[in-house]
Amino acid sequence: MSRVAVVGGGVAGAGVATALDGEREVVVFEREGEPGGRTATRRRAGHVYDVGANYHKGGSELLDSLDEGDLIDVEEPVWTFEGDGEIKPGDDRDDHKWTFEDGITILPRRLLERASATVRTGTEVTGLERTGEGEWDVLAGGGRTGPYDAVVLTPPGPASASILEHTSVDSGTDFDPAALAADLESFAYRSIDSFALAYSFPLDRPYYAAVNTDRAHAVGWLAREGEKRGHVPDGRSLLIVQMAPDWSVEHRETPDGRAAELAAGHAAALLDDDRLADPKWAERVSWRHALPDDEGIDANAGEAAGLYVASDATHGEGRIHASLEGGLEIGDRL
Template identity: 40%
Template sequence: MTRIGFVGAGAGAAAAAYALRNADADLTVVEKSGGVCGRAATRRRGDYEYVYDYGANYVKSDDERVSRLLTEDLDSEGLVDVTEPVWTFDAEGTISEGQDADEHKWSYERGLTQIAKRLLGTTDATVHRRTRVETVRRNTDRTWTLLDDEGESYGPFDRLVLNPPAPQTAELLRDAEWDRDLRTDLASEAASVSYRTIVTAVLGYDTALDREWYALVNVDKNHDIGWLAREECKDGHVPDGESLLVVQLSPEWSRERYDDDTESVCTSVADATADLLGEPHLTDPDWTDHQGWRYALPDEGADTDLLDQAAEYGLHFTGDWVAGEARLHTALRNGLETGERIGDGL
């Protein structure tokens, strides 16, 4: 039986594990956080009274295979499709109709993390949460071992899949105990992938916000707000008669305010939201939350020809920075294809 290790339980890794579910393989996933699915993250308030996707907002139906995965191959119970459109606004705050009325925008009643949970749930993978990998070691017998920040080891693995964002993958490779020039080249390539930093503010109101759109996106990249979505458009996320706004700030704003506390961030964002929508009462939300994503969106992809050279040593990479597009459906597609390539080589 082939032993396969995964660093990170993001969408790409979960999809790769899913693709290997019928292989003669033992799967082990090591994840630093308490949840799965990476930036496709969900929080809840109360006993699922409020559910909100505060990283990625939904899965687009731009990839036929991923669409089939969500609607046919996986358990589709609780899958929700946002039918309201995404509109646009500019630097002056002028709101205009968008063009995506016919696109599917999928989440789940219990949030986007259900994707990774359902993918991994089809496998016999062992998932170690709240476990931060510090060292990747190449052993003399050509296997791989992982060491966490408390000195615990995982492995050995015949194949290893790295799923963290490119800067964190670069750090693992730079510190890896692997005496190969390729290690340095891979680390340099991963480090060259630039990322946009995004801060998300969540604003809850006990009154409804009646609009024709689900979300607004800033099209000229010249506004403090980059994205604003009404989470109540997703079935099961918000109690009737209430509104929950997920507001993602521009990369410039996010870098400047990344270390600010929740109250400061949400007060500023509530003011900007009220101004954009022309609703003064939005300056005073009933409750708030916020999260910073230092490595939110890759601006480009890596040199996949170079990354592919690592497969000779049983080392593989997956995620949106490998796929070259900062979209959840591309990370899922890349994970499926990565898992299939590994399976074909077993």
């Protein structure tokens, strides 16, 4: 059975492994200690909360097949607000909002487990080498592993570009990794600071979350994590507050405690509740390459040489359903 190396253990990488299950041996390289990527679930003081992607939108037979009694469809709607901060009923966006009792990170992890992929965590890929035999070696963790018949890159554009800048190919192909690296490096992203703000009292609203629609508010997204079954202890509440890109860039050097204080103040004003300005505890996660801010690029240049790209730079959407579909599509082509 031929082997495929997948760089990145997020949703896209899990999609590739799922499509190739039983067809190819799949080895996934994940630089963090656990797979997940932007499906970043954290745990603290009895709380489970998603500080990256909040849910998978739309219906999916694939998600249903992963249900072990812990799949959640968040029923409360998403409302909207503009720069004036007035929250209004939404437009039925994301009618289905799927996650799991233990967080959205269960999605890629369960897919990888079911696909029987080998996952090498804590292993950063720094480069690639295509040999004279038309196979690939992966330079990772200070060593070399291979051979692989194909490689799939799933990280954001700049991270994939960094790998391609340290990639060499044999004379048997006209694929130029430097040209593809330049396209991926130039792909634009928006930065986002995400805050988890915990409170010792319940917070009722007629909506699960509110999203800013005109990019004219300091807050881009605010969600009540307690609407996800099993995520927040009874009698408490936890807000996920994702700040707007401009705010996030402006406060990149602001210390975490002060940044959380400012974010909580914006949340209190937006929800018209002064109690929210003083959370019991807070956590900040900064996403430098959070949301694509460009149209997807054509990244097919390396496929004849066995190099595939399933990054969000290829579809230009900052949603995990798009990443999953992109990974599945690459896997089908392989």
